[in-house]
Amino acid sequence: QVQLVESGGGLGQHGESLRLSCAAAGFTCTEYSMNWERQAPGKGREFVAQITTSGGNTNYADSVKGRCTISRDNARNTVYLQMNSLKPEDTAMYYCKAARIYWPRNDYWGQGTQVTVSS
Numbered sequence: 001q002v003q004l005v006e007s008g009g010g011l012g013q014h015g016e017s018l019r020l021s022c023a024a025a026g027f028t029c030t031e032y033s034m035n036w037e038r039q040a041p042g043k044g045r046e047f048v049a050q051i052t053t054s055g056g057n058t059n060y061a062d063s064v065k066g067r068c069t070i071s072r073d074n075a076r077n078t079v080y081l082q083m084n085s086l087k088p089e090d091t092a093m094y095y096c097k098a099a100r101i102y103w104p105r106n107d108y109w110g111q112g113t114q115v116t117v118s119s
Contacts, residue, residue, distance in 0.1 A: 002026040002108045004096045009113030012086045020081040020113060022096030027108070030054075033099045034072055034079040038092035038115075048094070049081060053101060063089070086117045 008020040020036070036048040049070040050059045058070050069082040079096060093112040100106045 002098075004098060004108055004110030006094060006096050006110045006113035009094060009115045011116045011118065014086060014088060014117060014119050016086050016117075017082070017084045018086065018115060020083065020094055020096075020115070022079040022081075022110060024077045024079070024096075024098060027098065027100075029072075029074050029077050029098075031100055031102055033101055034070075035097040035099060036070060036079075036081045037095045037097055037109075038090075039095070039112075040089075040092040043092075045095070051079065083115070086115075088117045088119045090115060091117050 003025045005023045006020060008018060012018050030053050033050060033052050035050045037045050038048050039045040047061050048064055049068055051070045051072050055072045067085045072079045093114050095112045096110040098108045
């Protein structure tokens with residue numbers, strides 16, 4: 001059974017750092033690119049960051065570029081999002097997404113972890 005479990009969210013102050021983790025189970029992680037998405041109250045879900053299967057390439061939303069780093073440890077089946085210089089607009093529920101790169105292109109999401117940044 002595919003399972004993605006996010007952790008590491010919480011309350012942070014403007015300028016501080018948080019590290020989110022996503023533990024994956026039930027599938028072969030090296031067949032999936034891994035993504036972080038977020039959804040702020042009253043807004044749609046948006047892309048935050050992506051990392052390829054080997055970790056060799058990453059991509060970021062402009063809103064977090066330079067402040068966030070996505071990484072993965074395939075031996076531990078875990079993906080991370082290091083968030084630095086937090087801003088109040090980073091307040092959102094953060095979701096981990098696994099996107100299969102082969103056919104069939106299955107996508108899976110975790111339940112999310114809440115990040116709240118105070119000014």
